[in-house]
Amino acid sequence: xxxxxxxxxxxxxxxxxxxxxxxxxxxxxxxxxxxxxxxxxxxxxxxxxxxxxxxxxxxxxxxxxxxxxxxxxxxxxxxxxxxxxxxxxxxxxxxxxxxxxxxxxxxxxxxxxxxxxxxxxxxxxxxxxxxxxxxxxxxxxxxxxxxxxxxxxxxxxxxxxxxxxxxxxxxxxxxxxxxxxxxxxxxxxxxxxxxxxxxxxxxxxxxxxxxxxxxxxxxxxxxxxxxxxxxxxxxxxxxxxxxxxxxxxxxxxxxxxxxxxxxxxxxxxxxxxxxxxxxxxxxxxxxxxxx
Numbered sequence: 001x002x003x004x005x006x007x008x009x010x011x012x013x014x015x016x017x018x019x020x021x022x023x024x025x026x027x028x029x030x031x032x033x034x035x036x037x038x039x040x041x042x043x044x045x046x047x048x049x050x051x052x053x054x055x056x057x058x059x060x061x062x063x064x065x066x067x068x069x070x071x072x073x074x075x076x077x078x079x080x081x082x083x084x085x086x087x088x089x090x091x092x093x094x095x096x097x098x099x100x101x102x103x104x105x106x107x108x109x110x111x112x113x114x115x116x117x118x119x120x121x122x123x124x125x126x127x128x129x130x131x132x133x134x135x136x137x138x139x140x141x142x143x144x145x146x147x148x149x150x151x152x153x154x155x156x157x158x159x160x161x162x163x164x165x166x167x168x169x170x171x172x173x174x175x176x177x178x179x180x181x182x183x184x185x186x187x188x189x190x191x192x193x194x195x196x197x198x199x200x201x202x203x204x205x206x207x208x209x210x211x212x213x214x215x216x217x218x219x220x221x222x223x224x225x226x227x228x229x230x231x232x233x234x235x236x237x238x239x240x241x242x243x244x245x246x247x248x249x250x251x252x253x254x255x256x257x258x259x260x261x262x263x264x265x266x267x268x269x270x271x272x273x274x275x276x277x278x279x280x281x282x283x284x285x286x287x288x289x290x291x
Contacts, residue, residue, distance in 0.1 A: 009038070011039050011040075011041055018094040018096050019092065020041075021089070021091050022134075023087075023088075023130065023131065024086070028085075029283050031052075031080065032080070032081045033079070034079045034081075036077070037078065038076045039092075040073050040189075042072055042073055042093050042094075042095070043090070043092045044068075044069070044089075044153070045069045045070075045071070046069075046088060046118075046126055047063055047064065048088060048127060049087040050067070050087070051082045051083035051086075052080045052083070053079070053080045054069065054078075055079070056071060057075055057076055066119070066120065067116070068116045068122075068123075068126065068157070069114065070110070070113065093154075098110070101150055101151050101154070114157065114161055125156070126156060129149050129152055129156075130153065133149040180218050180221060181222060183208055183209075184222060190207050204219075232268060236268065239277065243281045244281070250266065250277050253265070254266075
């Protein structure tokens with residue numbers, strides 16, 4: 001997989017929630033490349049029907065049916081999806097979820113990358129739990145069952161760490177030790193804790209305690225892109241959430257993401273994603289089952 005500029009992906013969790021779950025079904029869509037990025041959340045992916053490649057901390061692997069992947073906080077990864085049909089589940093969570101579920105003893109295990117080919121029985125087990133969880137997670141009366149399903153999913157993934165390992169070329173611990181990145185961490189934490197896409201170069205530099213000229217040099221040395229270009233990608237990421245999670249119009253989303261008008265938004269969206277916002281919305285659907 002070709003190298004791409006590194007980006008920090010600021011993931012917006014639903015309000016008052018410490019996790020995010022979606023199950024995706026794409027049909028007859030062009031090849032999709034998700035550039036090299038990292039974020040603060042832990043990420044579980046279950047691929048039920050997929051072709052393509054995934055790179056984690058410099059090591060590439062083939063995506064295929066029944067593949068379970070766990071990517072810990074701050075691990076660098078990128079993905080290329082191909083094939084006429086793509087079906088997968090995405091579960092992202094904050095560490096505090098482990099405390100909420102009284103599972104803090106799993107914290108150490110859930111800081112190691114996991115890549116495992118599941119058996120059909122294991123795939124069916126995890127898939128059914130995720131589908132069940134998705135179907136009830138908005139029902140407050142099902143809170144005990146929701147917690148039970150969350151515990152089962154996390155315990156299942158953590159238990160696989162005892163038998164499988166992933167030999168990454170560069171670990172997330174190496175990333176954390178980077179002197180340059182440590183200067184940017186306050187900005188990343190700020191972005192993680194707030195929902196706005198309105199953050200100027202000067203404001204970003206102030207958060208990091210640097211002049212804007214020094215901040216610009218450090219930022220570009222880390223991410224191989226200007227801060228302005230990164231903010232554009234962050235706006236597009238916010239737009240993706242609004243397109244999939246709301247019924248707001250394209251014009252409303254353009255305004256919410258700080259674009260001057262909908263035409264400019266559509267042009268930039270297509271530049272980054274390879275398809276228009278409208279087509280993206282039509283082609284993306286959450287499924288309650290994969291039957």
